[in-house]
Structures are given as structure tokens and as C-alpha cells.
Amino acid sequence: MQTVKTQQMLRTALAPLRVGNATIALVPTMGALHEGHLTLVRRARAEADHVVASIFVNPKQFGPNEDLDSYPRQLAADAAMLEAEDVALLWAPDAAAMYPPGFATNISVAGVSDGLCGAARPGHFDGVATVVCKLFNQVAPDMAFFGEKDFQQLAVIRAMARDLDLTRPHVDAIIGVPTVREADGLAMSSRNRYLTPEQRAAAAALPRAMQVAAAAIKGGTGVAEALGTLEAELLAAGFASIDYATLADAASLVPLETLGEAQARLLVAARIGGTRLIDNIAVGS
Numbered sequence: 001m002q003t004v005k006t007q008q009m010l011r012t013a014l015a016p017l018r019v020g021n022a023t024i025a026l027v028p029t030m031g032a033l034h035e036g037h038l039t040l041v042r043r044a045r046a047e048a049d050h051v052v053a054s055i056f057v058n059p060k061q062f063g064p065n066e067d068l069d070s071y072p073r074q075l076a077a078d079a080a081m082l083e084a085e086d087v088a089l090l091w092a093p094d095a096a097a098m099y100p101p102g103f104a105t106n107i108s109v110a111g112v113s114d115g116l117c118g119a120a121r122p123g124h125f126d127g128v129a130t131v132v133c134k135l136f137n138q139v140a141p142d143m144a145f146f147g148e149k150d151f152q153q154l155a156v157i158r159a160m161a162r163d164l165d166l167t168r169p170h171v172d173a174i175i176g177v178p179t180v181r182e183a184d185g186l187a188m189s190s191r192n193r194y195l196t197p198e199q200r201a202a203a204a205a206l207p208r209a210m211q212v213a214a215a216a217i218k219g220g221t222g223v224a225e226a227l228g229t230l231e232a233e234l235l236a237a238g239f240a241s242i243d244y245a246t247l248a249d250a251a252s253l254v255p256l257e258t259l260g261e262a263q264a265r266l267l268v269a270a271r272i273g274g275t276r277l278i279d280n281i282a283v284g285s
């Protein structure tokens with residue numbers, strides 16, 4: 001596996017991968033890799049001839065009081081994991097290579113970016129959309145893989161690609177991969193490593209309470225009542241606050257007051273200690 005840090009090196013390294021109509025899958029990440037990322041890589045490896053992974057802790061998607069400085073960085077360990085998964089190329093630019101002096105463009109996807117995490121983290125999805133658009137243009141993959149753990153992010157990226165006509169040659173398919181969970185149900189996340197052992201144990205209440213709420217809603221309990229119970233359970237388990245607990249249309253992410261015919265998704269963001277955890281699950285109609 002080759003690691004490249006400049007756009008020129010990236011272009012040079014991509015050329016031989018494209019020979020003979022070979023397909024390329026892109027797995028964009030911010031590093032601090034865990035089994036969730038490796039699952040994306042394995043799916044990518046199964047479906048394309050070559051996998052390109054990117055590691056870039058994107059400053060544009062962090063707010064002023066967020067964890068940009070403390071976000072875990074472990075490039076050598078991450079590179080070893082990717083190499084073991086038969087990744088062909090690691091694109092690991094620094095901030096100056098991604099955003100050279102004078103960089104002035106911002107991509108903002110209205111609507112789907114606005115609620116949920118977008119409301120709690122102003123500008124976050126602009127940063128995500130901007131860097132992912134750049135990654136699509138830089139790598140021009142046949143397919144790109146993203147985890148459903150960041151469900152709203154996936155919706156923003158799909159809307160951005162649709163609106164900006166980012167079809168071939170920029171990217172051919174955007175593929176969402178189901179969330180990978182720890183044995184107790186907690187969704188894998190690079191931020192889980194911020195949790196103390198006590199917080200980590202308490203965090204399992206999040207997926208548990210979400211499953212209970214989803215089953216209650218499916219069983220006919222009112223949405224507001226089920227979400228109220230979920231929030232009370234999280235606070236009782238040791239969560240400090242809940243940013244949101246919402247039932248939403250799975251495609252538009254517009255909040256739902258009742259479960260109808262459309263696919264619905266239960267999405268939650270809650271804080272435990274100083275760590276913000278997010279999760280989402282399908283709620284069948």
C-alpha cells in the first residue's frame with residue numbers, strides 16, 4: 001500500500017490503478033480506525049478491484065468548541081490496518097494540501113443539513129459536504145462507502161452528489177453500510193475512546209433504550225410518549241443531556257409525529273460526560 005500526501009502524488013498513484021477498466025472504491029475516513037471502518041473497507045474490497053482510503057481530520061467540520069485538537073490521530077497504526085485489508089492507496093493530505101491558501105468555497109446542502117446534528121453543530125455538514133465533494137473530484141471513484149452510523153451525513157452527501165451532478169466521472173455510486181456495534185450494542189465510533197470505563201458501561205443504555213422505543217412505536221405507543229420514555233431512560237442511566245431524540249422520515253429526515261407508511265428512522269444524539277454520542281435505527285412501519 002502506498003501512502004500519498006500531495007495531490008500530484010495522488011494523481012500519479014491513481015493512474016496505474018485505473019488501467020484496463022479496473023474499478024476503484026473510495027472509503028473516506030478521519031482515521032482512528034475501528035472495526036466499523038474496516039467493515040467499510042472489506043465491503044469496498046469485495047466490490048471493486050482497488051480500494052483507496054482517505055484519512056483527513058477535516059477542520060471545516062468541527063465547531064470552535066469541538067474536539068478538533070483532541071481528535072485521535074494515529075496515522076502509522078491506521079496505515080498498518082489498511083494495508084492488512086489490502087487497501088491499494090492511502091490518501092492522507094494535511095490541511096494545507098486539502099485547503100491551500102486562498103481556499104474560499106463552501107458547499108451547503110439546505111434542508112437535510114438543517115435539523116438534528118445540523119442544528120446542534122452549525123456548519124458541520126457544510127464542512128462534510130465540502131470535503132467529500134473534493135474527495136470525489138480528487139479520487140473519481142466508481143463507488144464510495146459511508147457508514148449508516150452517520151445517517152444524516154449520508155443523506156447530506158447523497159443530496160450534494162445529486163444536486164451537483166456528481167455522477168461519473170466524479171463518483172458512480174454512494175453506498176451506505178449498516179452500523180457495526182460492540183457486543184453490548186453500542187455503535188462503534190472513534191469518539192468512544194473518550195469514555196471512562198463507567199461512562200462506557202452506561203453508554204450501552206443508548207442502543208438499548210432505542211430498541212425499546214422503536215418496538216414501542218411499532219407496537220402502537222405514541223411517538224412523543226416513546227421518545228419521552230427513551231430520554232428519561234438515558235438520563236437515569238447517567239447521560240448528562242439529550243441533543244435530540246427524533247423519529248424522522250428515513251429519506252428526507254423530516255420529523256414524524258406518527259409512524260406512517262414511509263420508512264422511518266429513530267435518531268438520537270446524547271451527551272455522556274463530555275462526549276457526544278449519536279446513533280440511529282430503522283423503525284419498520
Ligand code: PAF
Pocket residue numbers: 028029030056058061128131132150153
Ligand atoms: O465520517 C467521517 O469520518 C467524515 O465525516 C468524513 C465523511 C470522512 C468527511 O470528513
